[in-house]
Amino acid sequence: MGKRSHSEAIQPPQLEADNAVPSLKRAKPATKKVANKSQKNDPKAKAITLLLENADELIDCLQSLKTKQLGNSTQPDKLAVAAEDAAMPTTIQRLSSLGNKLVSAFEMLGKQPVQETRSETQTAKEYTVPIFPPSVVTKWTAADTRQTFPPLPAVLDPKLETAALTHSGKLDLPADEMSYERLEWMGDVYIEVIASALIYQTFPTLPPGRSSQLREICVRNTTLSQFSLHYGLDKRADFPEEFGLGGRAGGTKVSQKQRIKALGDIFESYVGAIIISDPKDGVQRAAKWLKALWAPLAEKHILKEEASAPEPERKTLPKTDLEVAIGGKSIKLEYKEIAPVKKHRDHDLDLYTMGCFLTGWGEVNKQIGFGSALGKKEAGQKAAQMALDNKKLIKVYREKKLQFLAARAQQLKDEEKS
Secondary structure (H helix, E strand, O other): OOOOOOOOOOOOOOOOHHHOOOOOOOOOOOOOOOOOHHHHOOHHHHHHHHHHHOHHHHHHHHHHHHHHHHHOOOOOOHHHHHHHHOOOOOHHHHHHHHHHHHHHHHHHHHOOHHHHHOOOOOEHHHOOOOOOOHHHOOOOOHHHOOOOOOOOOOOOOHHHHHHHOEOHHHOOOOOOEOOHHHHHHHHHHHHHHHHHHHHHHHOOOOOHHHHHHHHHHHHOHHHHHHHHHHOOHHHHOEOOHHHOOOOOOOOOOOOHHHHHHHHHHHHHHHHHHHHHOOOOOHHHHHHHHHHHHHHHHHHHHHHHHHHOOOOOOOOOOHHHHHHHHHOOOOOEEEEEEOOOOEEOOOOOOEEEEEEEEEEEOOEEEEEEEEEEEOOHHHHHHHHHHHHHHOHHHHHHHHHHHHHHHHHHHHHHHHHHHO
16 A cells, blocks of 8 residues: 545635734724635634724724723722713723624634643544554454454544544644544554454465455455445545535535545544554454454455365364364354253362354254363363364364365356456
8 A cells, every 4th residue: 555645634714914913003994804715614714804804993992991091090990980081982882882793703713622622632642552462363264254244343532533534624633633644544554464464374375475465455445445335434424525426516526536545544544543542452353343344355365275274283272173173154153051050079169061062064053062161161162172073073064164165266266257
């Protein structure tokens, strides 16, 4: 994946230099109106324009009031005397009229989100970037190639979730606050690393060039954009109108390529938000989710790898070995209690008995092993080990699995040719 470019952000309205600071001299009103069309449609720009249009009159009233107050410095109530002596309409009345006119402008400026929430918003440097532990990624198996979408993981920080789905052109944020671009940049990196780790773990003999090609299938924008559409991230995203299907009314519309890239960026940004919002488990949750999403894309390679794999050695837990030996898509291995809990004959501890049941390869809920232990998990492992020790039975199911994998691989190959 190359460096990504983003659509030009909509800049916040800028005031003309002549209107930036009103003159303190008493003069005739001569303020310029903001002419920029985009500024006229911005509530903040409208509020500032209204203040500038009345700035000279407001300054005139305040200076007049100050002069009256200083002129009556010997009186006990200076402000009251100044108001009573003023000619009609009085300065106080003019200020009251101006206050009614300008109150909406002051309220609008007081509600600007950046100023109001700045103290509550974490800056980018205050978020922790989780380290990627290798143990969070395990290799793909045929059981992972189910054609179903896993649930969408949650972003634990609402502010990060909003930032991940909001285009920079829709926000007016300081440079040090977490933004859509920063989250997309981080998500891009994690997605590349997770995809690389999955391919490396699953295909130990696949050459680097082929590994890069398989990774590109997983991480390219066309793939990620489809994920965004499936989970409805496009509907939740706050992007400029030209990125939508209909385009901006009477205006420009981005190309299909630009829209696909934007949807891919949204997905990467959401992945970044999942991880950054959950320093403890975010990487593991994202890796598990992406592993399930990508498995169907790599199905042909996974099936080929398993079909050529030797009989599993006993270096892992029996349940895992049994799953690798005879498990697969739509094949179910279940572990259930098959006897009441008893006391161990040598210890006054509960003894559990679990059975291993197979549904698939022509069997329906068939018990293929059992085991007893002081814990249910250990008893289940013993049940799986008993099934593995039945070499004749495992050979039958293993041959059925290999035949299925070969047939499925040939089917995929034929579909590619057609």
